[in-house]
Amino acid sequence: MTQTRIPLAGVIGTPIAHSKSPQLHRHWLKTHGLPGFYIPMEVAPENLAQVIQTLPKAGFVGANITVPHKEKVMEIADLVTDRATLIGAANTLIFRKDGKIHADNTDGYGFIENLRQGAPDWRPQAGPAAVLGAGGAARAVIASLLDVGVPEILIANRTRIRAEALQADFGKRLQVVDWVQAGNMLEDAATVVNTTSLGMIGKPEMRVPLDGLQKGAVVTDLVYAPLQTRLLKTAEEMGCITVDGLGMLLHQAVPAFERWFGVRPEVDAAARAAALR
Ligand code: NAP
Numbered sequence: 001m002t003q004t005r006i007p008l009a010g011v012i013g014t015p016i017a018h019s020k021s022p023q024l025h026r027h028w029l030k031t032h033g034l035p036g037f038y039i040p041m042e043v044a045p046e047n048l049a050q051v052i053q054t055l056p057k058a059g060f061v062g063a064n065i066t067v068p069h070k071e072k073v074m075e076i077a078d079l080v081t082d083r084a085t086l087i088g089a090a091n092t093l094i095f096r097k098d099g100k101i102h103a104d105n106t107d108g109y110g111f112i113e114n115l116r117q118g119a120p121d122w123r124p125q126a127g128p129a130a131v132l133g134a135g136g137a138a139r140a141v142i143a144s145l146l147d148v149g150v151p152e153i154l155i156a157n158r159t160r161i162r163a164e165a166l167q168a169d170f171g172k173r174l175q176v177v178d179w180v181q182a183g184n185m186l187e188d189a190a191t192v193v194n195t196t197s198l199g200m201i202g203k204p205e206m207r208v209p210l211d212g213l214q215k216g217a218v219v220t221d222l223v224y225a226p227l228q229t230r231l232l233k234t235a236e237e238m239g240c241i242t243v244d245g246l247g248m249l250l251h252q253a254v255p256a257f258e259r260w261f262g263v264r265p266e267v268d269a270a271a272r273a274a275a276l277r
Helices: 021-031 045-058 082-087 106-117 138-149 159-172 178-189 232-238 246-261 269-276
Strands: 008-013 037-042 059-067 090-093 101-106 129-133 153-156 173-176 191-194 218-221 241-243
Touching: 008 021, 008 045, 008 191, 008 246, 021 037, 021 269, 037 045, 045 059, 045 090, 045 101, 059 246, 082 101, 082 106, 082 191, 090 159, 090 246, 106 218, 106 241, 106 246, 129 138, 129 178, 138 153, 138 159, 153 159, 153 178, 159 173, 173 178, 191 269, 218 232, 232 241, 246 269
Parallel strands: 008 037, 008 059, 129 153, 129 191, 153 173, 191 218, 218 241
Antiparallel strands: 059 090, 090 101
16 A cells, blocks of 8 residues: 655755744644644755755655755756746755756745735835845845836945845846945835844844834835844834834745645734744
């Protein structure tokens, strides 16, 4: 008698102990009464290719990929989606039945869905967006903002050349602003996004002057530890609509869970609580 294998998935990175993905996926598996396991896997860069190529043989249906492997994994996959290619990084692998390893990036999807859930009246076309930071997460945020029709993006990064590299890749709808002028770009922004690690527990506080924030602007922070950063607290006090970064983490996991386990899960209060547990 042939038995159906219990599907396995997990998250690969280093360090990995802090990851909230295992609690989240386990919560969804339990809620939907599905067989399956999701585990954290600490993998060093030199072992990445070997580990990924072995996982499908051990019953894995896919994996999330996190820091520092999101770029390297693109070389290991057999198929890379257009959006992962555009972003230059992948966060989700699907091990297909034909043996091919498929890489995708769902960070931009998670970012936009989080904004839509947290600020239901948000209209991308309402005006320019201001983006702080030009690292890996910024690429996914910018690609998705352009995709949903934000007319113009102003971007400031401590290391200006990284912002200029994004402008070279994404084109004229991006305007680079000096990091010391970052506060000024908030004055025209209908959407404001912090994609730097500033404000995260253990990192320096964000010192960008925030008095230019416009009442009614939608302000979001990718940092979710703490949940309410200084940016979000100040924005709320100034009458902005604020959306915390935890929802992006939850929403980016939805398409992966659906592909691996066959059910589209909900991002609700119980999922948030599970991720924070
Ligand atoms: P990254 O590629 O290392 O980029 C870090 C960014 O932060 C760069 O723009 C960097 O500027 C800036 N930065 C770091 N220290 C700074 C300082 N002291 N002063 C000014 N700028 C500074 O990291 P990432 O992958 O883009 O991630 C960025 C943040 O987003 C992290 O906190 C990460 O946890 C969070 N994130 C959240 C989600 C979510 O689901 N909510 C998803 C992805 C990422 P330079 O270029 O000048 O170094």
